[in-house]
Amino acid sequence: MPRPAVGDGRPWVELCMVSSIDGSTAFDGESRGLSSDTDREVLLTLRRFADVIIVGAGTVRSEGYGAPRKPGQRIGVVSRTGAVDASSALFASGAGFLIVPEDAPHSSIESVRAGVGEIDLHAALRSLPGNPAFVHAEGGPTLNGALAAANLIDEINLTTSPQIVGGDGTRLITTAPPMSHRFHLAHLLEDDGFLFSRYLRAD
Ligand SMILES: NC(=O)c1ccc[n+]([C@@H]2O[C@H](COP(=O)([O-])OP(=O)(O)OC[C@H]3O[C@@H](n4cnc5c(N)ncnc54)[C@H](OP(=O)(O)O)[C@@H]3O)[C@@H](O)[C@H]2O)c1
Structure with a gap:
């Protein structure tokens, strides 16, 4: 549809x-x-x-997320801390990226940053890779x-x-x-x- x-x-x-x-x-x-x-x-x-999947960091931690099947598809992991396993298949494949507040700790993982303290989800959704x-x-x-x-x-x-x-x-x-x-x-x-x-x- x-x-x-x-x-x-x-x-x-x-x-x-x-x-x-x-x-x-x-x-x-x-x-x-x-x-x-x-x-x-x-x-x-x-x-x-x-084109883009978003998921909370708690779900990624509890369910285990790998790379998506669809070529080029990206998975944005929403987190306040950015505390995720950068060596996991999701991030090592390049498909995974973080969605974090602007003041979240530095991460080696590609990140969309929006909002201070709390993520501004409206702004984050307008800034996703590939629009x-x-x-x-x-x-x-x-x-x-x-x-x-x-x-x-x-x-x-x-x-x-x-x-x-x-x-x-x-x-x-x-x-x-x-x-x-x-x-x-x-x-x-x-x-x-x-x-x-x-x-x-x-x-
Ligand atoms: N039945 C279903 O369809 C379904 C689907 C998904 C998950 N689940 C279940 O739900 C449980 C997990 O629940 P949950 O509520 O912990 O999941 P969650 O929303 O995936 O994870 C919570 C974590 O995600 C980050 N987060 C979520 N929203 C945020 C926001 N607006 N701003 C900043 N960070 C945000 C934070 O991560 P940081 O701690 O990194 O800051 C937070 O601690 C598991 O048992 C899972 O199996 C069920």
Whole structure:
């Protein structure tokens, strides 16, 4: 589906996540136990559309990120500290880069710097390498909270996994102040009990 231009010089931001019925985004500290083959195919399909992927440093640390399959695709890792493993496949391949505040510690890794103290996500999105039109965000909940607080989520592709998992896995969005941004349901598909919903920004 072609995404409309956003209009203020930033790319369209699509967020892709999987959650249990009871709202957890992690099982045993990872999203893997919530996913399915079809869910992974949805994720890979959305990745293929994207020029740039963004992901929080916590997710990169807990899930392990390698180089993307799509040639030339870049993965921006959002971090306050820049404390990531520069020798990992993601960064050694040249695909990975950092998105950090201007006053973050120096890093040998290519960095987009925006905002002082806190990342200015609007400015960061307008400064991404290659000036992408479509950015695919892969969480986690802390990054999602910052994107939601800045009203930067245009589309949500949410898989609901047919299980309850208890525990203390976080919701889709955490650390954001109370807010209400409306979305409308663009489609709802089912496979093996998994629900695949796509929501688009309503306002
Ligand atoms: N179910 C799913 O689809 C899904 C998807 C992704 C992740 N997860 C799960 O979520 C859990 C991780 O959650 P999380 O909330 O810690 O993930 P996260 O948002 O990926 O990571 C948090 C870290 O990312 C950096 N960060 C995020 N937003 C930032 C911002 N606005 N400004 C500056 N730095 C920012 C900070 O890194 P620094 O500490 O480096 O400053 C922060 O400590 C894991 O269990 C993972 O498996 C689930």
